[in-house]
Amino acid sequence: MIEVQGVSKYYGTIPALRDVTFQVGQGEVIGFLGPNGAGKSTTMRILTGFTPASRGTARVAGFEVHQSPLEVKRRVGYLPERVPLYDEMVVGAFLRYVAEIKGIARAARTTEVGRAMERCGLLGMEKRTLRNLSKGYRQRVGLAQALLGSPPVLILDEPTVGLDPRQIIEIRKMIAELGQDHTVLLSTHILPEVAMVCQRVLILNEGRIVAENRMDQFQGGDAEARARELESAFMAAITRDRALEEGAA
Amino acid sequence: MRNTWAVCKREFASYFSTPVGYAAAGIFAALAGLGFAVYFIDYATMSQSPRLYGFTTAPDFEETMLSPYLVFCGQMIMFLSPLLTMRLIAEERHRGTIELLLTYPLRDREVIFGKYLASLGMVAVLLLFVAVQVALVGYYTRVEPAVLLLGVLTVFLMGAAFSSLGLFVSSITRNQVTSGTLAFGLCLLLYFTGIMGEYLPKTNPTPTAWPDMARAVAGILYGLFRGFVTELDLDAHAKQMAQGIVRPSDLVYYPLFSIFFLFLTFRALESRNWRSGS
Numbered sequence: 316m317i318e319v320q321g322v323s324k325y326y327g328t329i330p331a332l333r334d335v336t337f338q339v340g341q342g343e344v345i346g347f348l349g350p351n352g353a354g355k356s357t358t359m360r361i362l363t364g365f366t367p368a369s370r371g372t373a374r375v376a377g378f379e380v381h382q383s384p385l386e387v388k389r390r391v392g393y394l395p396e397r398v399p400l401y402d403e404m405v406v407g408a409f410l411r412y413v414a415e416i417k418g419i420a421r422a423a424r425t426t427e428v429g430r431a432m433e434r435c436g437l438l439g440m441e442k443r444t445l446r447n448l449s450k451g452y453r454q455r456v457g458l459a460q461a462l463l464g465s466p467p468v469l470i471l472d473e474p475t476v477g478l479d480p481r482q483i484i485e486i487r488k489m490i491a492e493l494g495q496d497h498t499v500l501l502s503t504h505i506l507p508e509v510a511m512v513c514q515r516v517l518i519l520n521e522g523r524i525v526a527e528n529r530m531d532q533f534q535g536g537d538a539e540a541r542a543r544e545l546e547s548a549f550m551a552a553i554t555r556d557r558a559l560e561e562g563a564a
Numbered sequence: 565m566r567n568t569w570a571v572c573k574r575e576f577a578s579y580f581s582t583p584v585g586y587a588a589a590g591i592f593a594a595l596a597g598l599g600f601a602v603y604f605i606d607y608a609t610m611s612q613s614p615r616l617y618g619f620t621t622a623p624d625f626e627e628t629m630l631s632p633y634l635v636f637c638g639q640m641i642m643f644l645s646p647l648l649t650m651r652l653i654a655e656e657r658h659r660g661t662i663e664l665l666l667t668y669p670l671r672d673r674e675v676i677f678g679k680y681l682a683s684l685g686m687v688a689v690l691l692l693f694v695a696v697q698v699a700l701v702g703y704y705t706r707v708e709p710a711v712l713l714l715g716v717l718t719v720f721l722m723g724a725a726f727s728s729l730g731l732f733v734s735s736i737t738r739n740q741v742t743s744g745t746l747a748f749g750l751c752l753l754l755y756f757t758g759i760m761g762e763y764l765p766k767t768n769p770t771p772t773a774w775p776d777m778a779r780a781v782a783g784i785l786y787g788l789f790r791g792f793v794t795e796l797d798l799d800a801h802a803k804q805m806a807q808g809i810v811r812p813s814d815l816v817y818y819p820l821f822s823i824f825f826l827f828l829t830f831r832a833l834e835s836r837n838w839r840s841g842s
Contacts, residue, residue, distance in 0.1 A: 365667050385669050393664070395660065395663045395667075397660050399659050400659075400664075401659075412574045415567075416567055
């Protein structure tokens with residue numbers, strides 16, 4: 316569903332991504348792990364067509380992002396990291412606007428918006444102004460707009476950041492559910508989260524993929540044990556990468 | 565088309581869910597009202613004793629009252645338009661909503677035309693105030709419909725031209741204040757360029773001591789420069805048109821001006837695809 320082949324991205328002369336290659340199959344839930352500035356958001360921005368790659372190709376559902384941006388954008392629901400919203404709008408109006416832009420027919424719009432709001436726990440919030448929403452509710456609205464139109468691919472940049480524990484659990488449950496009929500690519504700093512919802516994890520460091528693990532290769536009995544194993548795999552990958560880097564230098 | 569309309573609706577609605585729309589409309593209503601009163605009093609004074617002002621009969625209403633007033637309204641829109649256009653794209657950048665906007669299945673042209681249409685909608689709202697005043701006049705006296713229609717069209721086209729300039733400036737800035745200031749400065753510059761143009765000598769200003777060839781070349785260059793400066797002036801074109809005198813160059817001037825800046829806006833938005841920064 317997602318194919319990234321040799322993608323590099325430079326901001327000026329500073330490399331943000333260096334020769335990144337990976338694939339995500341249909342219906343997979345993939346976690347992006349990595350320290351700050353590892354290139355998680357940059358990869359997502361390239362996949363959603365927001366920023367172009369400096370080199371390499373990125374394909375979503377067979378369409379090259381730079382060559383057929385509209386085809387890609389129709390198939391991707393995107394939750395940006397900071398959840399930018401039009402502060403002066405109310406929740407319902409914003410979601411209806413997004414539904415219209417995503418090409419949902421007028422007759423189906425109300426049901427579709429209702430469905431997304433229900434799924435994200437936004438029922439009864441329709442008349443609330445976006446400016447006054449708490450971080451958690453902003454996150455839900457961000458998620459709801461990504462879900463509108465049921466795009467086959469969901470790209471979620473740190474979907475649980477800033478949420479309270481209860482909300483985190485809800486959102487994780489939701490992502491796990493979404494994984495049944497969507498391809499999901501999500502990024503996070505939180506290791507247990509990946510252990511709980513993802514089938515596969517890509518570890519990025521300084522713009523490169525330094526490790527790739529399937530969650531079922533960790534033998535731990537429960538999610539917590541798997542998270543600990545993942546944690547050590549993560550630390551090992553990052554340290555190994557640093558050592559290599561210093562060796563090269 | 566539907567997407568353009570969706571973008572336009574959201575943008576237009578946000579004029580009125582923030583104070584911007586009310587501020588612009590309120591200030592314009594006050595200015596237009598004052599302008600109307602001043603031009604009307606002037607006209608009344610002149611028609612009471614036309615000979616004092618060099619008229620042989622009562623002065624022509626359209627020429628002395630209506631069209632100067634409409635041009636005045638156009639100038640006021642020029643000063644207010646940066647307020648209407650400054651946030652169009654700059655604000656999306658500033659708030660980060662551009663990341664959503666540009667990852668929705670929208671073409672660049674749908675984004676740009678949608679936003680442009682919304683600002684034209686605001687210009688039309690401002691013109692409603694003018695309509696009220698003109699309707700009042702129309703109730704008491706017969707107004708030449710051609711002059712009225714062309715006059716209002718002129719003001720609208722002026723507004724459209726300033727909006728396109730403001731939209732372009734907004735597309736190259738990240739901050740509303742920068743965007744507004746820059747657009748306002750450019751409008752003023754265009755305005756004063758026009759005034760300056762009137763002071764430029766009409767004949768070849770090169771010294772006669774120069775060789776003929778050099779004078780001829782300099783003269784042609786000067787002519788082009790002078791033509792450019794005088795034609796650039798936004799309200800010079802309005803003055804003729806508002807009196808119902810249709811010159812093709814005036815009629816084409818504003819749409820060309822708008823197309824030029826819309827084109828630049830396209831390029832500015834597109835530049836994200838090849839610039840190396842973010």
